Amino acid sequence: MRLLRPLTLFLLLASTVLAASPLAGRWRLDVARSTALDGWTAWDLVIGVDGSRVTLQHDMQWRATKRTATNTVDTAAPSVVPDFFRVEQRHMALYPAKGGTTAVRAAWLDAGRTLRVEADTPIEISQGQALMRIYEEFRLIEGDGALVLIELHSTRPSPLVYRFTRVTETSK
């Protein structure tokens, strides 16, 4: 009981913080301040928080072509995600392996101001199949008005850094 009480308190506090997560909402890519994005000219990231489940919805656009994909992660326990979406995939022949599943771990850091996502995702390559480890941090910066996504790949020599600004009713 002595152990359970602080754990319960922690979970209660965490859920209270995250229920009103400052990351929740629609974020728009700041193209000029981000790593060059290939294949897409616009990217809205829509973050939703429901308890320990976090939805990362990607609204992508290139001219008239639009695509929406959502990765749902769980900060309470590791999860398995089918069709894990990566932004950088079509200018390189690195396709999500058909039927493959991605092991994902997620956690809140920095008092709920950073979401960490780690994924082991199977990739279809011209030589067959390979595994890519992905490490992502979604960090609030500049108050709550901007968000930075830092993404590392086990196979890439440099990080991908994307900056977003919050989409408000007035900025839509």
Add this chain to the structure above:
Amino acid sequence: MSSPASHEVGPVSDRPGQSKTGPTVRTCLLAIALLLCVHPVTAQPAPAKVAHAPATATLIPLSENWRLDGDIPVHALLISLQGLANRDEPRVYLEYPKSWQWEIVRPLIGFLEKRHGVKFDRLKLDDAEAALALYAKYAKGVVVWDKQVRSSLIVAFTIAGVEDLVVVTEDQLALAAAHGLRPVVDLRGRFTGQPDHVIYQWAYDNYWARCSRDYYVVMGGHAGAEMQPGVADFGIRQRAFFTDLSANPKHPEELALLKKILSQQHPASIVLGWHSYGKDTEGQHTTLVGNYGLIMEGLHNLPNVSFTSQIPLTPGFKFTNNHHLAPDAKLTAEKKVYVCAVATDAMGIGAWTKPGRGKIPYTWQVLMNWAWLNPPALQFFYEDKSPNDYFIGGLSGPGYMYPKAIPPDKFAALAAIGRPLMQQLDLRILEIMDYSEGNRHVGNTDLPKELVDRYYAQYPDALGFINGYGTARTFDLRDGKPFLSYDYYLSIERPVEEAAADLEELIQLNPTRPYFLLMHVRESNSVEKVAAILGRLSEAVEVVPLDVFLKLAASAKTYRTHYQQPTDAIDRNP
């Protein structure tokens, strides 16, 4: 005229002076004779050639302004006059501005002077007065387009070709009259408030029957306040029907009329120009053209074809490629990374004149129809090539086409046009692209096995095939002939450091050696940029031309055989 020995594609019809209601009996007999003697299938409707380039021609510089409320009126006048003046002989060449997308328009002037001995008499910028003084005699009057209705200009191009009229606005009537040209057709007010499908239906009802069945012009590309009708001179010369009708299902009336038009064109005939940026997508339009087994020659601002299409190759010239090995040679790949860079859109609108060409082995896709449509331009490239430049054929056949969109019963006829063109142009490798079910963002760009079978069967002399534009996943190896897809697409905007990181990642993820990294270089990316990217890689790579690349890939199949799968995503390029 073509001969079997030269492997040229023979002229069949559409020469100036042919019946406006269609091929004459004599033309038909000639066509049949040619089909029997030269090729067993349909040949291209090639424009007739003059015996040699003219000793003199008129050069008219054009300004940078292509707005409808700017210099388009004078440019439309000059382009239409060019089409008429060049009907039976090449007389007028327009010098487009330095920023023109088809950048070879200016270097080609020097080539025509140097290799063909043409002496150009230069007029002043946009000098319609002087041009009319010289060439109004080739027109029977003018067609007046309505400055308030953009599509009326496109209809005017059709009428100009059919009725031999110069295209003018009301502001230019006095100028035309001073040179004896009176209004024959006046479109002012005729289309006010009408949608495009109604406007083009009117043009169809009144002029379609007298237009060419060998050429149709989609006068699209730039939309709205701007128009770049560089290809209109040739369309007028050939009496083509012009529209910018949409292939987008969102525009059902336009799509229905467009289908009606395409369905009546001759088999394997030419669609010139480009889809409208304001109405539909490249994928939608090229797919529709393929559905009718027609050939897309895609560039709305391709200039001066009424002039260059008539100029033959210089005496003794033969297209020769920089082959690096005999067709039956065998190579053995080492355990390392091989890279091959291929530029597709880059001959004419891209990188040819940019820095670095010749620095590294580089492969260039040739627009094969230029062999008969634009011989001087193709000769210019072949004579200007460096030892490191290697040519291949494309895209998917003779012209720009998506094989999945072409009905199987029309595919063989197109391949039969493509094969002799490849032989004439000394090309041994064919590049394929198919965006009928996707693009480099969504859907798929792969080929089913049945279509791969067809390519192997229809192009038996090819050393191999490459597929994609963006990346793709179709791979095969048969009888020592690889069928490979692009593993990387280098966009124009991609920074050098990110592109190098991309390649590093591909090399890291494909661990088996040899690894064959086929890289598509888009349009205006320079060879210098590609060399800089490759120079930053950690692992040593060997850059080779495509014929060597394919022979090496034939020796070590480290790529897995793969075709389009029934479960692959399909996206119709909305």
